[in-house]
Amino acid sequence: MGYVIDEIDQQIMRLLQHHARMPIVQISKEVNMSQPSVKERILKLEENGVISGYSTIYDLAKLNRGTTTFILLKTEHCEEFVHFCEQAIEVTDLYRISGEYNYLIKVQTATIEELAEFQDSLVKLGPSKSHISMKNIMEHRVLL
Amino acid sequence: MGYVIDEIDQQIMRLLQHHARMPIVQISKEVNMSQPSVKERILKLEENGVISGYSTIYDLAKLNRGTTTFILLKTEHCEEFVHFCEQAIEVTDLYRISGEYNYLIKVQTATIEELAEFQDSLVKLGPSKSHISMKNIMEHRVLL
């Protein structure tokens, strides 16, 4: 194996983490290195799969999806459930988990009423347990 | 309120969602619109806070953080717990939730052994319940 991420790579990665559209010139200034060198480092991080993509973060409240809920669900119809989640716009995250429940999903709805409707569509698939987020304190942090 | 996101904005947002570094020229070709117009639309989405940022996605396995676990925790020392999470590199997400438990955190560790160590550092803060992710089927999806 062995892709070595050195201190400069980490600096670059910390900058890119929350500023994915930052121009390479600016990154190169911050890490005191020439543009082509920084570009090559980023390219290698991409090629090695350390960087797996660049995403845009949307304010879900502005998209009428401001209510975050985590739902644990136990089902015997796994394929059906996964397929259901893939075409349900409310579901943003889906994990196969260990323990009493099969799956954990993260759901974004406009309101609690809409959440209730979503839960209704879930009951036929199996028992579930919901935890509404009252505050999203931290999200998507990888590096300090 | 009232920021109207039309069909073209949505097209742009769908493109940017998973390709945040895509050049504006390329976006403008895909949506059949001039470069400055696309740029202005993106600027407005940023100004209105619909776009709240651009982030880089890292392969956590490549960073020796490939084990994903969700931990529900009940504590009476909220401030202390939040502060603990903020300085704990393992914690990537932190939510204040309703229900039997106070908080839900997402934790990324190298191995299950490391997870156990992390859990040890948590016991003094209150009772908790862990769900290890055996498969991350979907993450961070907002738009279809």
Next chain:
DNA sequence: CCTGAAAATAGAACCGC
């Protein structure tokens, strides 16, 4: 890993609907 050129992209000013 750096420098220096050419090429591509982004940004600004202005025009028309």
Next chain:
DNA sequence: GCGGTTCTATTTTCAGG
């Protein structure tokens, strides 16, 4: 208000060392 065209500045890419 919205989008298009042109021109300029910046950034990226590609030589070569």
